[in-house]
Amino acid sequence: MEYLLASAIGALTAAGIYLTLRLRTFPVILGISMLTYAVNLFLFASGRIAINLPPVLLNNTPTYTDPLPQALVLTAIVISFGMTAVVVLIALGAYLSSNDDHVNLSDGPVDAQEPSK
Amino acid sequence: MNHWIIAPVLLPALVAAIIILVLRYQVITQRVFSVASTVALIGIGIGLLVHSMSGQIDVYELGNWPAPFGIVLVLDRLSAMMVLLTAVLALAVVLYAIGSGWDKRGHHFHALFQFQLMGIFGAFLTGDAFNLFVFFEVLLIASYGLMIHGGGAVRLRAGVQYVIYNLLGSTLFLFALGTIYAVTGTLNMADLAVRVADLPASDTAMIRVAAVLLLLVFAVKAALIPLHFWLPATYAEAPAPVAALFAVMTKIGAYAIIRIYTLVFGTDVAATADMIGPWLLAGAIVTLVVGMIGVLGASHLGRLAAFAAIGSMGTLLIAIALFTPQAITAALYYMIHSTLAGAALFLVVDMVRARRVAEDDAIAPRPAIVQNGLIAAYFFAAAIAMAGMPPLSGFLGKLLVLDAVRDHALVWLIWATILATSLVAVVGFARAGSLVFWNVAPEVDHTPAPHPQTALTFVATGGLIAAIAMLTVFAGPVTTFLSETSAQVFDKQSYIAAVLETARAIEVENLPLEGSQK
Numbered sequence: 001m002e003y004l005l006a007s008a009i010g011a012l013t014a015a016g017i018y019l020t021l022r023l024r025t026f027p028v029i030l031g032i033s034m035l036t037y038a039v040n041l042f043l044f045a046s047g048r049i050a051i052n053l054p055p056v057l058l059n060n061t062p063t064y065t066d067p068l069p070q071a072l073v074l075t076a077i078v079i080s081f082g083m084t085a086v087v088v089l090i091a092l093g094a095y096l097s098s099n100d101d102h103v104n105l106s107d108g109p110v111d112a113q114e115p116s117k
Numbered sequence: 118m119n120h121w122i123i124a125p126v127l128l129p130a131l132v133a134a135i136i137i138l139v140l141r142y143q144v145i146t147q148r149v150f151s152v153a154s155t156v157a158l159i160g161i162g163i164g165l166l167v168h169s170m171s172g173q174i175d176v177y178e179l180g181n182w183p184a185p186f187g188i189v190l191v192l193d194r195l196s197a198m199m200v201l202l203t204a205v206l207a208l209a210v211v212l213y214a215i216g217s218g219w220d221k222r223g224h225h226f227h228a229l230f231q232f233q234l235m236g237i238f239g240a241f242l243t244g245d246a247f248n249l250f251v252f253f254e255v256l257l258i259a260s261y262g263l264m265i266h267g268g269g270a271v272r273l274r275a276g277v278q279y280v281i282y283n284l285l286g287s288t289l290f291l292f293a294l295g296t297i298y299a300v301t302g303t304l305n306m307a308d309l310a311v312r313v314a315d316l317p318a319s320d321t322a323m324i325r326v327a328a329v330l331l332l333l334v335f336a337v338k339a340a341l342i343p344l345h346f347w348l349p350a351t352y353a354e355a356p357a358p359v360a361a362l363f364a365v366m367t368k369i370g371a372y373a374i375i376r377i378y379t380l381v382f383g384t385d386v387a388a389t390a391d392m393i394g395p396w397l398l399a400g401a402i403v404t405l406v407v408g409m410i411g412v413l414g415a416s417h418l419g420r421l422a423a424f425a426a427i428g429s430m431g432t433l434l435i436a437i438a439l440f441t442p443q444a445i446t447a448a449l450y451y452m453i454h455s456t457l458a459g460a461a462l463f464l465v466v467d468m469v470r471a472r473r474v475a476e477d478d479a480i481a482p483r484p485a486i487v488q489n490g491l492i493a494a495y496f497f498a499a500a501i502a503m504a505g506m507p508p509l510s511g512f513l514g515k516l517l518v519l520d521a522v523r524d525h526a527l528v529w530l531i532w533a534t535i536l537a538t539s540l541v542a543v544v545g546f547a548r549a550g551s552l553v554f555w556n557v558a559p560e561v562d563h564t565p566a567p568h569p570q571t572a573l574t575f576v577a578t579g580g581l582i583a584a585i586a587m588l589t590v591f592a593g594p595v596t597t598f599l600s601e602t603s604a605q606v607f608d609k610q611s612y613i614a615a616v617l618e619t620a621r622a623i624e625v626e627n628l629p630l631e632g633s634q635k
Contacts (some may be wrong), residue, residue: 032288
């Protein structure tokens with residue numbers, strides 16, 4: 001289980017970093033989503049992996065899983081979801097207004113009639 | 118419990134909600150509410166500052182949950198000072214936005230502005246590391262909207278870069294917090310300070326990784342090289358009042374570095390003792406050099422102001438990197454100064470833009486702008502402050518920084534860098550100012566120069582410059598207060614005692630983590 005979770009976080013992070021380094025906004029946004037999935041899993045694991053245990057202290061069970069990371073993950077999911085929506089909208093606005101979805105800024109004036117390669 | 122502590126967070130949140138829900142189509146009423154809220158925030162800021170001067174550390178427990186379990190807001194001299202600084206800056210910015218008509222160029226300027234203030238105040242007041250992340254996100258999501266306010270292809274594309282960069286920074290912040298929680302089992306700053314200091318030597322590898330990750334996050338905010346790439350395009354393309362408000366955004370990074378790396382990962386903590394300072398110092402020196410060379414090489418006024426902001430962050434972080442009480446005093450003085458001066462510079466740049474044909478801000482001869490002499494005077498006042506020349510407070514700030522590094526091993530390198538970059542900045546500002554204001558090109562096509570009738574913009578920008586002058590005149594009392602502030606920052610036992618006092622009273626058992634039972 002630990003190996004599975006660790007390798008999943010690693011794979012998601014690697015894919016996320018690769019995609020955020022791409023030139024166009026769509027892969028970059030996908031990469032950011034991958035990174036947020038990775039960090040959500042990572043936060044989840046920061047309270048140690050405890051399977052099939054309640055997140056509250058009960059009288060008859062001596063063990064429990066740490067509830068705080070679950071609250072942290074919930075906050076992080078909400079925030080990253082909202083942020084992804086914002087970046088999609090801004091990227092869409094930038095693409096529609098300049099007809100170019102490259103992330104980098106060109107030095108000269110934006111050429112709206114640039115043919116697609 | 119002193120309920121005023123949460124007022125700087127609640128008031129802008131309520132006003133923003135009212136503006137967006139009730140006053141959506143009434144620009145005049147929006148302006149009244151926004152200005153009234155900002156003035157009230159200055160009042161609250163003054164009240165909190167006076168209250169904090171007694172040296173007492175006030176804790177506000179949200180929901181009345183005691184400290185390590187609930188989230189706390191903490192008011193000490195440093196927080197109160199930053200709150201008042203932000204409120205004063207916000208008033209100048211909102212007056213400028215109204216005077217220049219920037220707030221009418223798109224929707225929801227005032228609502229986003231108030232939400233941004235809410236996030237900034239929250240970040241300064243919180244005593245919980247995860248809550249710091251949440252307030253960072255609040256201020257960032259408002260800043261995304263403000264950054265692209267008014268639209269336009271270039272601004273939107275610069276906005277995309279800004280948002281992507283900060284989303285990556287937020288992800289890194291979460292990784293750092295997860296690592297810290299995994300090692301210590303807490304995210305309350307005071308509780309963290311206790312637990313990190315008590316960590317056995319075998320467990321320090323993870324916490325050192327977390328400390329460096331967290332430093333990277335704050336370095337992104339503070340535009341420390343090589344993590345500064347988001348800043349020049351963002352500040353140059355953002356609407357001018359927004360860029361002026363962003364002058365305090367970089368300071369949030371600096372504030373967080375001061376807070377976390379004195380309280381939690383201080384120089385007296387074995388795990389991270391000699392790790393943070395040298396790296397920060399090296400980065401800060403390069404930041405200063407690159408920023409001031411950028412001032413010299415800038416081809417547009419917006420870029421000039423942005424690189425001046427980077428350079429001033431370099432000077433500020435040099436002082437912070439020493440982590441001595443005297444250096445932090447100097448850093449705090451320079452922080453107040455560079456916030457006001459950087460904001461004034463962005464506003465003056467916008468006054469030039471507004472008077473040129475097609476809002477052109479190239480540093481090149483153009484036909485004379487309307488009110489050339491007055492704006493030139495404003496520009497040079499802001500430039501003298503940014504470059505650190507007498508008689509304004511930039512000079513005193515740099516003098517304090519130079520004095521504070523006197524006993525450091527690298528004193529000659531730091532002195533040489535600060536003095537040489539000051540000269541470079543002076544040349545850069547003089548070149549830009551003389552080309553823009555004094556080297557007048559003849560009119561080619563007889564396009565009439567725009568003539569905005571905006572006394573309020575002069576009042577707002579002049580107010581910032583007057584505040585810089587006040588900071589210079591009252592440098593003595595201010596530095597006395599700031600040295601008390603930095604003494605309080607380094608007195609981490611009283612901070613810990615104030616926050617954890619209530620928790621100790623009910624003698625909570627220290628529950629072990631689930632993983633350590635296996």
